[in-house]
Amino acid sequence: MRLASSGTSRRSKVKDMSAEVVDSNPYSRLMALQRMGIVENYERIRDFSVAIVGIGGVGSVAAEMLTRCGIGRLLLYDYDTVELANMNRLFFRPDQVGMMKTDAAAQTLTDINPDVILESYSLNITTVKGYEVFLESLKRKNSKQDRQSSAGTAGVDLVLSCVDNYEARMVVNQACNELKQTWMESGVSEDAVSGHIQLLIPGETACFACAPPLVVASGIDERTLKREGVCAASLPTTMGVVAGLLIQNALKFLLKFGQVSPYLGYNSLKDYFPSMEMRPNPQCSNSACLERQKEYLQAKPARDALAKEKMEAEASLRSECPLHVDNEWNISVVDDSEEGTSNHIEASGTLPDGLTRELPTADKYEEALATGGTNLVANDDFDLVELQRQLDALNAS
Known part of the structure; x- marks a missing residue:
């Protein structure tokens, strides 16, 4: 040795x-x-x-x-x-x-x-x-x-x-x-x-x-x-x-x-x-x-109580956390309760700052001609007089 x-x-x-x-x-x-x-x-x-x-x-x-x-x-x-x-x-x-x-x-x-x-x-x-x-x-x-x-x-x-x-x-x-x-x-x-x-x-x-x-x-x-x-x-x-x-x-x-x-x-x-x-x-x-087994069983109630306390503390911590954290892409999670606000924005036709509404494509114009021009109406704010003028010009050509 x-x-x-x-x-x-x-x-x-x-x-x-x-x-x-x-x-x-x-x-x-x-x-x-x-x-x-x-x-x-x-x-x-x-x-x-x-x-x-x-x-x-x-x-x-x-x-x-x-x-x-x-x-x-x-x-x-x-x-x-x-x-x-x-x-x-x-x-x-x-x-x-x-x-x-x-x-x-x-x-x-x-x-x-x-x-x-x-x-x-x-x-x-x-x-x-x-x-x-x-x-x-x-x-x-x-x-x-x-x-x-x-x-x-x-x-x-x-x-x-x-x-x-x-x-x-x-x-x-x-x-x-x-x-x-x-x-x-x-x-x-x-x-x-x-x-x-x-x-x-x-x-x-x-x-x-x-x-x-x-x-x-x-x-x-x-x-x-x-x-x-x-x-x-x-x-x-x-x-x-x-x-x-x-x-x-x-x-x-x-x-x-x-x-x-x-x-x-x-x-x-x-x-x-x-x-x-x-x-x-x-x-x-x-x-x-056998002696260690006996000690482990005797300590079980205290051990279970400690585990329960730890689980409750973790659950409480999770409930206090924000839905999202700040990130470099400015991505956020929106709560379902805010869905009504999003729908209101879509209905009003108002766009956020920096965004513009996409104009209809040529395919949309041909489809509109086939249906009498109804599909070209994107929302209530569109000028109907101007629309009629554009349709008349297309038909004349």
């Missing part, structure tokens, strides 16, 4: 997250989300801490995406080393072979964005000692986290699980249930053509023990399922898609925009994206999960 930290010494050199559109501003394209109204306050991303467990095909790409997005602090967990067999994936380089994955990731990510605080934990979280370190590191807050984390007792705002086995997922599940910590799980199938992401909120959604996979529920050791001489397939495309879906969901959760997906699958063979929502199991085998 080895711990390392990177990026803290450079924190004093953090660049302002400016919205200025210049080639030298690394955040201008990100801040455009705020200018366009997609995100209310993108600069808040500086305040968030995210833990990524498993720095493999999905986890390493997820870490890079968050780093490029300007996340405040990243905690990286893995106990494996970089191998040439990993080169079919994204992120790692051949010159990093032999390095611990967390150290190699910290090296690359620091070069990409030195503003991010990086904490590297080279340990196996499924061991007793590893789990203790994992739990304590999730509790630890950074220098800017004087507040209690909104997610619970943890010092991180979100945990992303990018591991490849059920045992490690259950460890992450246990830690997050104990800490009341929201987390997202991800996975790619062994044949590398499908994957999924899942949001887990202790007490509110099903935890990973609420509905275990059929193989695990049947008591079969998943390690015995691997075929001799055949390793799991890995496609950088599938890994990249799943990592993108995971981080997109994480950004929506952290910055509060769009709709956070409770579960989203991906089947690359059919381009199929199934989604669903899983409620917690009242008979879950995880005692911490």
Whole structure:
């Protein structure tokens, strides 16, 4: 087990997250989300801490995406080393072979964005000692986290699980249930053509023990399922898609925009994206999960009252808004009650300033001759004497 930290010494050199559109501003394209109204306050991303467990095909790409997005602090967990067999994936380089994955990731990510605080934990979280370190590191807050984390007792705002086995997922599940910590799980199938992401909120959604996979529920050791001489397939495309879906969901959760997906699958063979929502199991085998479920139900009345108050406030705000706002084209929405006024203007024949009445075309004159000239009468203000004179002149010709 080895711990390392990177990026803290450079924190004093953090660049302002400016919205200025210049080639030298690394955040201008990100801040455009705020200018366009997609995100209310993108600069808040500086305040968030995210833990990524498993720095493999999905986890390493997820870490890079968050780093490029300007996340405040990243905690990286893995106990494996970089191998040439990993080169079919994204992120790692051949010159990093032999390095611990967390150290190699910290090296690359620091070069990409030195503003991010990086904490590297080279340990196996499924061991007793590893789990203790994992739990304590999730509790630890950074220098800017004087507040209690909104997610619970943890010092991180979100945990992303990018591991490849059920045992490690259950460890992450246990830690997050104990800490009341929201987390997202991800996975790619062994044949590398499908994957999924899942949001887990202790007490509110099903935890990973609420509905275990059929193989695990049947008591079969998943390690015995691997075929001799055949390793799991890995496609950088599938890994990249799943990592993108995971981080997109994480950004929506952290910055509060769009709709956070409770579960989203991906089947690359059919381009199929199934989604669903899983409620917690009242008979879950995880005692911490049952405790979180109890707390969630007890807080439901207060939560419902707050939601109702928010809805009423939003409805009141909508009712006070004008029918239209000023715009550069001077376009406005006219209330139906003003329709009578518009009809009165048409009946009187009076035109607004700057407009002139269109004269009849040649086709209209021929039609008027065929009908005795009645269609040429546009309104009561037309001079009938003059009209008769024009008709007489046409007939004479």
